[in-house]
Amino acid sequence: MYEEPPEGEVTIEEIERFALDRLRVLKGIEDAKVRGKKSAELQTIALELVSTHLKAGSREASRWKDAVSHFALRLAFCRTEDLRRWFLAQECELFRLRFRDELPSDQVAFIRQQKLGFQSLDSAEFEELRPLLVKVEQGIGNRDFAATLLQGNPSDAFFKVPFEQVPDLVAQRKVLLRKGWAYVSRYEIAHLVGGRFRAALSHSLNVTHRRWTSHLAADEADRLTPIVESLSSRYLGEDYDSSAGNREVVTAAQLPALARQSFPLCMQHMFNHVREQHHMQHQGRLQLGLFLKAIGLPLEEAMRFWRTEFAPRCPGDAFEKKYAYNVRYNYGKEGRKSDYTPYSCLKIISSQPGKDQAHGCPYKVWSAAQLSAALGAMRLPASAVHEAVTKAKGGHYQLACASAFEGAHQCDCDTGINHPNQYYDESRKALTAQHEQQQQQQQEGTAPGSGTKLPATPATQLRMPAKRPAPTGPASAPPKMSFQTS
Amino acid sequence: MAEAEDERAAKRQKEGEAEQADVDMPDAEAPAATADPPKQIPVQQLMRAYYGNIFPYQEMYEWLVYSNDSRHAQADSGFFQRREFCFTLDGDIFVRYQSFKDGAELHAALVRQVPAKIDIGPMYNVDPRRRNAYAGLENGFQPRQRELVFDIDLTDYDDVRTCGSGGHICSECWPFMAVAVQILDAALRDDFGFNHILWVFSGRRGIHAWVCDKRARELTDEQRGSIAAFLSVYKGQENGQAKILLSHHPSIDRAHGLLLPFWKEEILPRQKLLLDSAHWRSVLSFLPDQEIQHTLSSRWEAENARGIADEEACSRGRWQDVEDAVARVVNTKAVDKGLKFALQKGLKECVFAHVYPRLDVEVSKKRNHLLKAPLCVHPKTGKVCVPFAAVDAPTFDPDAVPTVSQLLDEFSAERSARQEHPGAAAMEKGEGWKHTSLASCMTVFVQSFLQPLCAAGREELGSKAREAAAQPSLAW
Numbered sequence: 001m002y003e004e005p006p007e008g009e010v011t012i013e014e015i016e017r018f019a020l021d022r023l024r025v026l027k028g029i030e031d032a033k034v035r036g037k038k039s040a041e042l043q044t045i046a047l048e049l050v051s052t053h054l055k056a057g058s059r060e061a062s063r064w065k066d067a068v069s070h071f072a073l074r075l076a077f078c079r080t081e082d083l084r085r086w087f088l089a090q091e092c093e094l095f096r097l098r099f100r101d102e103l104p105s106d107q108v109a110f111i112r113q114q115k116l117g118f119q120s121l122d123s124a125e126f127e128e129l130r131p132l133l134v135k136v137e138q139g140i141g142n143r144d145f146a147a148t149l150l151q152g153n154p155s156d157a158f159f160k161v162p163f164e165q166v167p168d169l170v171a172q173r174k175v176l177l178r179k180g181w182a183y184v185s186r187y188e189i190a191h192l193v194g195g196r197f198r199a200a201l202s203h204s205l206n207v208t209h210r211r212w213t214s215h216l217a218a219d220e221a222d223r224l225t226p227i228v229e230s231l232s233s234r235y236l237g238e239d240y241d242s243s244a245g246n247r248e249v250v251t252a253a254q255l256p257a258l259a260r261q262s263f264p265l266c267m268q269h270m271f272n273h274v275r276e277q278h279h280m281q282h283q284g285r286l287q288l289g290l291f292l293k294a295i296g297l298p299l300e301e302a303m304r305f306w307r308t309e310f311a312p313r314c315p316g317d318a319f320e321k322k323y324a325y326n327v328r329y330n331y332g333k334e335g336r337k338s339d340y341t342p343y344s345c346l347k348i349i350s351s352q353p354g355k356d357q358a359h360g361c362p363y364k365v366w367s368a369a370q371l372s373a374a375l376g377a378m379r380l381p382a383s384a385v386h387e388a389v390t391k392a393k394g395g396h397y398q399l400a401c402a403s404a405f406e407g408a409h410q411c412d413c414d415t416g417i418n419h420p421n422q423y424y425d426e427s428r429k430a431l432t433a434q435h436e437q438q439q440q441q442q443q444e445g446t447a448p449g450s451g452t453k454l455p456a457t458p459a460t461q462l463r464m465p466a467k468r469p470a471p472t473g474p475a476s477a478p479p480k481m482s483f484q485t486s
Numbered sequence: 487m488a489e490a491e492d493e494r495a496a497k498r499q500k501e502g503e504a505e506q507a508d509v510d511m512p513d514a515e516a517p518a519a520t521a522d523p524p525k526q527i528p529v530q531q532l533m534r535a536y537y538g539n540i541f542p543y544q545e546m547y548e549w550l551v552y553s554n555d556s557r558h559a560q561a562d563s564g565f566f567q568r569r570e571f572c573f574t575l576d577g578d579i580f581v582r583y584q585s586f587k588d589g590a591e592l593h594a595a596l597v598r599q600v601p602a603k604i605d606i607g608p609m610y611n612v613d614p615r616r617r618n619a620y621a622g623l624e625n626g627f628q629p630r631q632r633e634l635v636f637d638i639d640l641t642d643y644d645d646v647r648t649c650g651s652g653g654h655i656c657s658e659c660w661p662f663m664a665v666a667v668q669i670l671d672a673a674l675r676d677d678f679g680f681n682h683i684l685w686v687f688s689g690r691r692g693i694h695a696w697v698c699d700k701r702a703r704e705l706t707d708e709q710r711g712s713i714a715a716f717l718s719v720y721k722g723q724e725n726g727q728a729k730i731l732l733s734h735h736p737s738i739d740r741a742h743g744l745l746l747p748f749w750k751e752e753i754l755p756r757q758k759l760l761l762d763s764a765h766w767r768s769v770l771s772f773l774p775d776q777e778i779q780h781t782l783s784s785r786w787e788a789e790n791a792r793g794i795a796d797e798e799a800c801s802r803g804r805w806q807d808v809e810d811a812v813a814r815v816v817n818t819k820a821v822d823k824g825l826k827f828a829l830q831k832g833l834k835e836c837v838f839a840h841v842y843p844r845l846d847v848e849v850s851k852k853r854n855h856l857l858k859a860p861l862c863v864h865p866k867t868g869k870v871c872v873p874f875a876a877v878d879a880p881t882f883d884p885d886a887v888p889t890v891s892q893l894l895d896e897f898s899a900e901r902s903a904r905q906e907h908p909g910a911a912a913m914e915k916g917e918g919w920k921h922t923s924l925a926s927c928m929t930v931f932v933q934s935f936l937q938p939l940c941a942a943g944r945e946e947l948g949s950k951a952r953e954a955a956a957q958p959s960l961a962w
Contacts, residue, residue, distance in 0.1 A: 132736045139734025163678060164705065167712035173735045177716075180679025180701070352722025355645055365724060 003200070006067040015072045016227050021053040022069035026090035033093070046097040075224065078209040088202055096194045107189050108156050116196060118159040121183070126158070129176065133158065133183060136176045142187060158183045159192065166191050250296040252305040258295070262427035264401055264420045265362050265374060266348060267291050273358035278312045283351065284359040285323070289330040290342035294421045299331045344419045345398050363388070363397035380407035409434075529868040530576050530602055532890045537596040539918040540893050542861060542928055547589025549684075549698075549936055550606070553943030560950045568630070570607030570614045572856050573599055582607075583614040593916070602865045605856035608632035609703075632853040634680075634702040634710060638666050639692035642844040645728075648757050648765065653866075655691040655884050661752045663693050666843035667879035669741050670695060673717060677737055678702075682939045684931070685879070687887060689864025689871045694857060698939055700946065707852050714847040719838050730835040730842075741842060742834060749837050750805055759840070760804040761797060763787065770808070772836035774828045778811045809833070860931075863890045872927040875934050888923045896922040 028049040032042050054069065056062045070091070077087035099107065111118060121129075130149065137146040148154055163182040169175040169191050176183040184192050250258065259271045270288040274280050280288070285306075292302060306327050307319050314322065325334055332339035345361065353360035362371065368389050375385040384407020391400035401417045409430045417423050547566065554565035571584040571592070581599075586592040596604070608629035612620050620626040640659055644651040649658040667685055674680045674697055684696040705713070716737070721729045732738055759765045766786060770779045786804060794800045812833050816826045849855050862871045868889040874882050900921040904910040913921065919928055 135734060135736055135739075164701075164709050167708050170709075171712035171715035173716055173733045173737070176736065177677040178679075179676065354642075354722065355728075360722070365722070 002067065002070050002204075005071045006064060008064070010068055012224070012227065015068060015224075018065050018069035019072035019076065019227075021065075022073055024053050025049040026073075026087070026094065029093050029097070030090055043097045043100060046094060047101060050094075050098065074205060074208055075212065076227075078205045078212055084202075084205045084209070088198065088205065091201060092194055092198045095197050096190045099190045099193060104186050104189075107193075108186060111159075111189065111193065114193075116193065118161055118184075118192065120156055121158050121160055125160075129178070129183065132176050132178075133185075136174070136183075137185060140174050142185070145185065145187060156186055158185055159189070160184075161192060165195050167195070248296050249298060250292075250301070252297070252301045252308070255292070255297070255305060261431060262424050264417070264423040265378070265404060266360070267420055267424075268378070269362055269374065270358045274306075274309045278310055279314070281357050281359075282326075283353070284357060285326055286330065286340075287343050287348060287351075287359045289327065290340055291420050291424075293330060294342040295424050299328065299333065302331070303327050342419075342421055345401070345417060348420070349397055361397050361401075363392035363400040366392075368393055375404060375407075378404070378408060380404060383407075527891065529863060529865055529890060530600075532868075532894055533602065533863065534597060534600045535894050536863060536890050537593070537600065539897055540922060540924065541593070541596060542916070542919050542924070543589045543593040543596070544916045545928065545931065545936065546859070546861065547592065548940065551588075552698075552700075553940055553947055558944070558947045558951075560947045560954065564613070565609065567613050568611070569609045570856075571859075572605040572607060573601035574603040574605070575599060576602050583617060585614050589916075604859040604862050606859045607856050608853045629853040631703040632705075634697035634705060634713065635849060635855070635857045636670060636695040636697075637688070637692065637846045637849040637857065638663065638694075638843055639688070639846060641691065642846065645768075646757070646759070646840045648759065653691055657883065657885070658756045660882070660884055661748070661756065661880070662841065664879040664882065665745065665748050665752075665841055667693065667695075667876050668744055669843050670717065671876040672740060672744070673737055676740075677716075678713065682935065682942065683876070684860065684873055684935050685876055686860040686871050686873050687869075687882070687884065688858065689862065689869050690867050691884075694860075694871075696857075696860070698935075699942075705853075710853070711847075711851045714845060714850040717843070718845050718847055719842050720844055728839045730839050732831070732835060732838060742837070745837050745841050749841050750802060753841055754805055755798040755801040758797065758801065760786070760801050761794065762790070766804070769836060769840075772832040772839065773808070773812065774832055775815065775825065778815070778829075782807055782811060870924065870927075872924070873931040873935065874927070875930050878930075888927075893919075893922040893924055 025046070029042070029046050032045045054062065054066055056065045073087060077083040099110075102110070126133075134146045134149050137143075137149060149157065160181050160183055163170055163175075163177055163180055166175060166182050166184055166188075169182065169184065169188060170177065174188065175185075255271070256275075259268055263271060267288060270280065270284050273284070274288070289302065289306075292305070297305070303324065306323060310319050310323060328334045330340060348359070349361045349364055351360045353365055362374065366374070371389050371392055372385055375388055380388075384403055388400040388403040388407070391397075391403055398417050401423065402413045405413045405417060405423060405426065409427060411430050411434075413426065415422075415426070417426075550569055551566045554561040554563065556563065567585055567587055569585060570582065571586065573581045573584060573595075575581060581601075584595065586595060607614075609631040610617070611628050611630050614627075617627040640647070640655055640662065641652055643659065643662050647659045647662065649656055671683060671685075674683055674695075680697050680699045680702055682698040682702075684698060686694045686696070688694050719730050719732060719738075721731045754760060759769055763783065763786070766783070767779075770782060773779060782804075785807070789800070812829045815821055815829055849857060858871065860871050860873055863869070864871065868891060869884075869887045870890060870893065872887055897918050901913065904912065919925060
């Protein structure tokens, strides 16, 4: 449970090396989860990661490395709310996966040793609840265990705890509840222990944070501080907040063309929804609004966009009263004044749009027929449409989105799609590259040697397709770079 | 509906903000669609008289102080003072972070400011009026306790009710609320072990629940979220259809047992869901078998063409047709097991999709979410948000809820009656409600909710006192 820091001497270099190794493990687990790996697979991946990165010569040495790296990262990740949350989530996942790997008897022994004080059931209570317990276990697929329950009362089969201690199990209805007690089977002890682990770690992180800011950081200024500060900034994915580099500025007028070319389906759909319905509900305004902010739409342009689109149903004053606050809020100008980051795929997929709401992930929410129609309207090749729909049907929403990307841009997408803004950036990159190649070819054809002029803004690219003969559709068709054939 | 959503969402967004100006609210009301005929006097003009003469502020105080008054040695004397009240003044101005020393102070503020609406927020670690002094400190200004609350609104049933939509409510769709009360009440008591649950009519088209056990008040946001997830089965739209997530769990079985008779006897006939093809198509879409869908549709089309004499009997009969059709497939040996299973599951999901309570989960998940106080007056309908007992939910009549003008009429009648009889005693301050039709609602509130709650609170403080007495005193 990492209650006591390890005692002994350790070199600064070792701390850094160990910490980086552990960071690889945690990051690996996060990636696996993002890719939608389920528990058994995730467990294999995690244990492999642990054995490659955290194993040392002996059992003792491994334990030492485990503890040192954990405490080193605690220091590195205690400094902000976001870092703490990330670290807490990954460490808890790692703990749970490793705990699961232990034999049930060892797990029970661990519980006894840690004196967590979970109550076992006496036989009268077990008899009374037996049919219900069996029902729950059958329901979550533990058929063998349910069968043994029918035959007798295995000792330590269940622990009785207040339901507050196992929120995960409660949320998924994986546990029997009666009068405020949760009856946790020994196969789910990981949740119980995991809950304690989480609570303890969360508390320690806060304490560490306080100590670090109050004096440690200053005391350790030349020794640990640089390491600690650099550690947390490595390996963490891009969150597309506004500080990330100088983006090109996009104007409201450019949006329709950009939407057609480079928005992922979810954003394209919401964009069209706003333009057709002249209205959008709160969740949608957040999802689309933050995305637009992150592609480089400044506040004034955003205000212009929303005001114009909403105008038919919500003129002037009413817009100011009802929605302007909302737009400014997205840009961190109202309320808590925090500069909100756009939603990632994970967040979008997990949202639950009601009927007639436009947010959420279309690959998840829509029926196959709706999807095919929408993707067809994006002028994707039939094969790409088919591929995307099949993947969506199989529950691989992000892969489906990647297929659509490949179809729309006629190029490979080997990084996968995990953020709508990543889709957009990749799309801009691909289109610019294709455009450059194409121009080069043109220039080589007409004026060899003068191929140094590069497209400067998206706006110049947008006009491109109109110059070219469009074989299949109107001039506004997305530039399906057919330069290989020309 | 869209606008009502916005309104809720905008409010939610504001509540997420710890630091916020006290006055601002670009809020918008949905267009009024009240059942009441337009009154000569707008509701807002009656509110001062209502707060002054009728509003049972003393009972509100007794509830929210949770026995922490000066009568008890172990009481936390600043308890009530740390509770946030939010007033919505006329013109949609939000005034957050109000707090009061006691019921009398609350009463005085109500009469002075005359809010159109009162919301109740969490109880904080410090007096919310003084929150700025604690801003920026570690553990500065945080919610400490909050009732576990639920909000169910009939607008969320618009896709399954045929009698009306939006702000509409009538005796045909109230049964949705009645069954929601029964399902939730059973789960909260039997599964989670809560005892002190207050049910309130929200004034127009929905209901609120306040779970007031100490244990409920001390839940973290994560634990609240887990309870809300446990209690919801509707998981948004997927593949173009409502996604219902059922599990083999005793609580789901219990709910199914309550829902099925209600679905067959009340909702199907009253909402006429199987009488025209548009509606029955969406019911049948839960059965993953084209053949059944087709057979039943064409049979019913033919029946409709001949004309339906008794609509109620027809609704019942048609559901029987559905059950029979599924049973026939399930009892056919040759049929693949997967399909049998899917059909039975579909049948169950159909019932849950239509009648299982649709919670507005965001309200329940966060401690700092505001909820309209009981005994407020709905600004559009003029109806009082009256408490009711869970067992009375099926017979509760939303149209018979007393309105503020009615209560004031009753009150002044009583007052003038007393003035005519010089011998009669003057009315006690704070007891005006006893002479109006609010009295019967308040009897429910006091007897079935407040008294047991206070008894439990005193019991708890008593045991705390005994514990303290058992500890050797270190005062010397």
